[in-house]
Amino acid sequence: MGYITELDKRYIANTYARFPVVVASGKGSIITDIHGNKYIDLGTGISVNTFGIADDAWQDAVIAQMNRFQHTSNLYYSEPNVQLARLLCERTGMSRVFFSNSGAEANECAIKVARKYACEKKGPEYYTIITLKNSFHGRTITTLAATGQEMFHKDFQPLTEGFVYAEANSLESIEKLVKKEKIAAILFEVVQGEGGVMPLEHEFLSGISQIAAQNDILLIADEVQIGNGRSGELYGYMHYDISPDIFTTAKGLGGGLPIGATVFNQKTADVLTPGSHGSTFGGNPICCAGAISVLSRIDREVLDEVKRKSAYIFSELEGAEGITGISGLGLMIGIETVKDPMLVVEQCREQGVLVLTAKNKVRLLPALNIPQEELSEAINIIKSVCAEG
Numbered sequence: 001m002g003y004i005t006e007l008d009k010r011y012i013a014n015t016y017a018r019f020p021v022v023v024a025s026g027k028g029s030i031i032t033d034i035h036g037n038k039y040i041d042l043g044t045g046i047s048v049n050t051f052g053i054a055d056d057a058w059q060d061a062v063i064a065q066m067n068r069f070q071h072t073s074n075l076y077y078s079e080p081n082v083q084l085a086r087l088l089c090e091r092t093g094m095s096r097v098f099f100s101n102s103g104a105e106a107n108e109c110a111i112k113v114a115r116k117y118a119c120e121k122k123g124p125e126y127y128t129i130i131t132l133k134n135s136f137h138g139r140t141i142t143t144l145a146a147t148g149q150e151m152f153h154k155d156f157q158p159l160t161e162g163f164v165y166a167e168a169n170s171l172e173s174i175e176k177l178v179k180k181e182k183i184a185a186i187l188f189e190v191v192q193g194e195g196g197v198m199p200l201e202h203e204f205l206s207g208i209s210q211i212a213a214q215n216d217i218l219l220i221a222d223e224v225q226i227g228n229g230r231s232g233e234l235y236g237y238m239h240y241d242i243s244p245d246i247f248t249t250a251k252g253l254g255g256g257l258p259i260g261a262t263v264f265n266q267k268t269a270d271v272l273t274p275g276s277h278g279s280t281f282g283g284n285p286i287c288c289a290g291a292i293s294v295l296s297r298i299d300r301e302v303l304d305e306v307k308r309k310s311a312y313i314f315s316e317l318e319g320a321e322g323i324t325g326i327s328g329l330g331l332m333i334g335i336e337t338v339k340d341p342m343l344v345v346e347q348c349r350e351q352g353v354l355v356l357t358a359k360n361k362v363r364l365l366p367a368l369n370i371p372q373e374e375l376s377e378a379i380n381i382i383k384s385v386c387a388e389g
């Protein structure tokens with residue numbers, strides 16, 4: 001073991017099963033470790049480095065803001081804050097934004113707003129939120145409760161009450177809960193990321209959209225992982241015939257800096273009132289400058305490029321030896337392999353390709369602008385690793 005890995009094991013809380021790579025530097029989709037080994041990165045720090053590592057335009061925007069001022073608190077106005085909020089609203093047709101620092105916080109805010117909206121509109125007993133089995137919404141006590149996976153719940157009881165879980169893609173399961181409980185909102189990922197890269201069905205999403213409209217239930221799309229261009233549309237829900245009342249995002253928004261956003265439509269725009277929510281770091285100007293750079297570059301051309309690369313990956317991997325299935329949307333892809341996915345990750349790494357897992361799948365989350373040459377090289381290595389007995 002090296003010096004850094006030893007210090008990590010000695011001093012860092014023991015929550016991460018890290019891969020044995022110590023990152024030293026990188027550029028675009030190439031990561032270099034401290035020994036000088038180079039890797040093609042198909043993980044982007046879990047869907048965070050939207051345009052890769054140390055992207056020039058992003059770096060310029062961040063450094064320029066750093067040279068102006070790094071933080072103001074939300075007691076004062078600042079330009080990066082309002083420009084990013086305006087960009088988010090103009091690009092989505094939504095009305096207002098609350099900025100925080102992570103996906104979990106963005107979801108916490110959405111949950112608070114859903115409860116406040118339902119309380120004021122229907123009464124205080126309407127606090128329950130439906131989420132889906134196999135979902136992932138974060139690690140705080142409340143977003144853990146929202147996460148429909150037992151394995152994340154154990155050891156941390158009691159969690160926040162007021163969450164019930166429906167089967168993904170079962171309208172019957174949603175209808176049953178809507179009849180039985182007093183529901184404020186339905187929270188979902190259009191593609192379940194941590195749950196194994198499982199896109200929801202179109203029929204299911206239009207169905208819940210109808211049920212929500214009939215019962216004045218809010219629709220909340222968790223776009224933390226699939227959002228910000230990764231799906232081939234700016235936000236994943238845009239592939240579907242739905243318009244959420246709230247969507248949340250984080251991960252790829254800042255291009256590598258921590259920022260969360262909870263984005264409200266007209267119906268939910270004015271639920272938050274002075275003092276009802278807040279965040280010291282939320283909307284940090286440097287993070288906002290990075291996010292403006294990211295968001296303003298995700299245009300039709302980039303999105304079409306995402307779709308093209310996605311089609312390329314699907315066509316290469318579908319039916320390939322040792323690969324039994326492929327799922328996902330855009331550049332969020334899950335691969336079912338004959339081999340143990342952890343072994344695939346390890347063998348890919350030995351051959352210079354960094355990939356992730358999600359549940360029982362190998363997961364790919366490459367940069368939106370990964371050069372085709374690097375993508376092809378990486379996909380060929382994945383294919384050969386999966387094919388080897």
Ligand SMILES: *Cc1c(COP(=O)(O)O)cnc(C)c1O
Nearest residue numbers: 102103104136137138193224225
């Ligand atoms: C990662 C993730 C979260 C949590 O985001 P953090 O920034 O880690 O708090 C929430 N929802 C989804 C869908 C995610 O993928």
